[in-house]
Amino acid sequence: MSALRLLNVRLGSEAPLVELRVENGRFVSRFDAASSPARLDLAGRLVVPGLVETHIHLDKACILERCRLAEGTLGEAIAQTRNAKASFTEEDVYARGAQVLNQAIVQGTTHMRTHVEIDPGIGLTGFRAVRRLKADYAWAVTLEICVFPQEGLLNNPGTESLLCQALEEGAEVLGGCPYTDADPVAQIRRLFELAVRYERDLDFHLDFDLNPNGMTISEVIRCTERYGWGGRVAVGHATKLSALPLADLQGVALALAQAGVSVTALPSTDLFLGARERFHDKPRGVAPLAHLHRCGVTCSVSTNNIGNPFTPYGDASLVRQANLFANVAQLSTEAELLDCLGWISSESARLLRLPDYGLSPGCRADFVVFDAPSPAAIIAEIRPPLMGFKAGRQTFERVPPRLLMPG
Numbered sequence: 001m002s003a004l005r006l007l008n009v010r011l012g013s014e015a016p017l018v019e020l021r022v023e024n025g026r027f028v029s030r031f032d033a034a035s036s037p038a039r040l041d042l043a044g045r046l047v048v049p050g051l052v053e054t055h056i057h058l059d060k061a062c063i064l065e066r067c068r069l070a071e072g073t074l075g076e077a078i079a080q081t082r083n084a085k086a087s088f089t090e091e092d093v094y095a096r097g098a099q100v101l102n103q104a105i106v107q108g109t110t111h112m113r114t115h116v117e118i119d120p121g122i123g124l125t126g127f128r129a130v131r132r133l134k135a136d137y138a139w140a141v142t143l144e145i146c147v148f149p150q151e152g153l154l155n156n157p158g159t160e161s162l163l164c165q166a167l168e169e170g171a172e173v174l175g176g177c178p179y180t181d182a183d184p185v186a187q188i189r190r191l192f193e194l195a196v197r198y199e200r201d202l203d204f205h206l207d208f209d210l211n212p213n214g215m216t217i218s219e220v221i222r223c224t225e226r227y228g229w230g231g232r233v234a235v236g237h238a239t240k241l242s243a244l245p246l247a248d249l250q251g252v253a254l255a256l257a258q259a260g261v262s263v264t265a266l267p268s269t270d271l272f273l274g275a276r277e278r279f280h281d282k283p284r285g286v287a288p289l290a291h292l293h294r295c296g297v298t299c300s301v302s303t304n305n306i307g308n309p310f311t312p313y314g315d316a317s318l319v320r321q322a323n324l325f326a327n328v329a330q331l332s333t334e335a336e337l338l339d340c341l342g343w344i345s346s347e348s349a350r351l352l353r354l355p356d357y358g359l360s361p362g363c364r365a366d367f368v369v370f371d372a373p374s375p376a377a378i379i380a381e382i383r384p385p386l387m388g389f390k391a392g393r394q395t396f397e398r399v400p401p402r403l404l405m406p407g
Helices: 074-085 090-106 125-136 159-168 184-198 217-227 239-243 246-259 267-273 289-294 318-329 334-342 346-351 375-380
Strands: 003-009 018-023 026-028 038-041 046-049 051-056 109-117 142-148 173-176 201-206 233-237 261-265 299-301 367-370 385-390 393-397
Touching (some): 046 375, 051 090, 051 233, 051 346, 090 125, 090 385, 109 125, 125 142, 142 159, 142 201, 159 184, 173 184, 201 217, 217 233, 217 246, 246 261, 246 289, 261 289, 261 346, 289 318, 289 334, 299 318, 318 334, 334 375
Parallel strands (some): 003 038, 051 109, 109 142, 173 201, 261 299
Antiparallel strands (some): 003 018, 018 026, 046 367, 367 385
């Protein structure tokens, strides 16, 4: 029976220091009489629930040196990745995915939904590699696999049967990329039919440009309501929303909230790829989460890509992504920064429908320790986590830097 007593824990900027108790991988209000808990004095450091990555691509991470970037457009990113993907092997995908997971763990991530491309060219190679990663890294990260048709579904014969095979072999979520088909609405409708058949949540790459015309999010809302899939549908990117006048955005936001469709902003990718045709007065072009959140939409901020033509940057730090989003969206008050923290933790957990998430008795003991004066400061100052725990077991530690002053 494993047990841990955490002493002098801070849960907020003004909150008194408290004690947290962990037993058999969960927070408890009291220990079993037979327990002999280990003790860890956190000396007033902050504890937050483990960070939650809702949208990342492990299968195509860290391939930038295999690609050529000239235009920096979405079309080029898809084409360059398609070329690189032709030589992917299971061991290759596994090694690159492990590289990102190693980074994510020490950045405080304890849950992750990774999107994996499925098509006749790559087959199930990426999926099977990531499925191995899921098993091998379960000690530190709960990995959820979302399979999706990056190269198109209806326009790409053979893709649907491969998606179904991946779902039958354990993929937890079905994804979509409607803009890759000649009939985006038809892809959305077909994916909802498959999601209902296989009883799977849905996660779409959607409305990924800055032209407010041609939005497909309304079809996602309609299908969510038709099939009763509220709370089980997310859309990523949705940058078209940033191009809407406030009155129009208000209507969409309320419809999203009523239907139960969540929205994920991917600031690093959206800033890199967006508005390439503009030299001056470039729009910021990220989904307006603050307004969506006020309207009742579940929101998250996530990484998307690391080291590939979609996003040449990244260190798998969700705190850094939340800080980037705060800069772009001009969020600065304590309440706004706490929202940003929620979009990589509690709200992201809601999006993934994670059970038993949090710091209360009965919750799974997945948590991260920060040396920060307040939760808002974690985002404002991009504070790195000092240590993390999965099911009450420590998964990493970071030694703080030490100044070497003369004399």
